[in-house]
């Protein structure tokens with residue numbers, strides 16, 4: 001394990017929870033009958049899923065013998081203490097003394113620790129993902145290279161961004177928001193069916209009419225439908241020529257996903273809830289989608305790359321998911337996307353990213369329809385000291 005060339009080894013791994021208040025909840029104002037509970041969460045009645053009303057995230061700080069720090073981040077929007085505890089109790093002590101250049105090997109070793117107990121996903125793999133991102137950042141800094149250069153090479157420095165979610169109380173507000181983004185240079189828009197209070201087909205029609213034919217439109221169906229309901233709905237959406245339809249039916253229903261993908265006239269995208277290539281594998285085999293959407297906060301860089309390469313082997317595209325975070329896993333997602341041959345576009349969480357990047361040190365931006373890759377060694381993003389006013393643990 002130790003290196004003959006005296007490469008700095010890992011001396012500590014910490015997990016830090018940050019939680020930033022929001023004026024408007026993610027996905028937009030609360031609908032009728034939706035209320036915030038004592039943990040600050042709200043159950044969206046449109047898909048019966050729980051969402052936070054703050055931007056909460058788990059940052060991972062990995063320190064090497066020479067004092068160099070790598071920063072990771074994982075998905076901590078609900079129950080972040082679960083992930084923090086796994087990092088501090090299980091993963092951190094195992095990593096002390098390891099060589100940060102062995103990052104993919106370490107990711108596989110961490111996965112093996114708990115597989116006999118059935119932890120193939122969930123909070124355990126989220127914790128691994130955050131550590132994996134932090135290790136890539138640390139390795140890049142110590143090797144004085146951007147992470148993308150360690151992933152096999154860099155295809156681009158900027159990547160088209162699609163606007164995700166059009167939060168607004170009324171349909172007109174949502175259309176107006178899309179028009180504002182179009183005037184700024186954005187050319188692709190996805191709306192969320194959970195808050196399509198006027199109806200999904202009506203919202204798609206209104207957006208197409210207002211935005212014209214020179215933009216791409218997408219809709220996230222949020223796992224709401226049975227396979228045949230989804231096929232019927234997609235038939236109704238088809239005249240408006242969406243670029244893709246996302247998450248039509250329940251994640252457990254792989255046969256249903258495959259049926260939709262075979263029968264729909266519109267490409268199907270899915271995968272934000274999946275964490276490893278093992279979870280994706282049956283969906284590749286059954287061709288249950290045309291586009292994969294891994295979420296870096298769930299996968300980490302090592303698994304994200306495997307999923308992207310497998311998608312390429314199946315001649316599928318990747319349009320990565322973007323969640324609520326401080327920007328570290330967004331940066332990681334851009335590095336990995338830039339190293340893959342099949343990523344034409346990346347999701348842009350405008351209501352989250354812009355605000356939270358004010359508390360980070362990075363050159364990464366999303367403006368005029370494009371993400372600009374962060375510059376510098378490692379991932380090119382670190383917390384600014386101003387972020388620690390929101391530290392929760």
Ligand code: MG
Nearest residue numbers: 220246247272
């Ligand atoms: Mg989604």
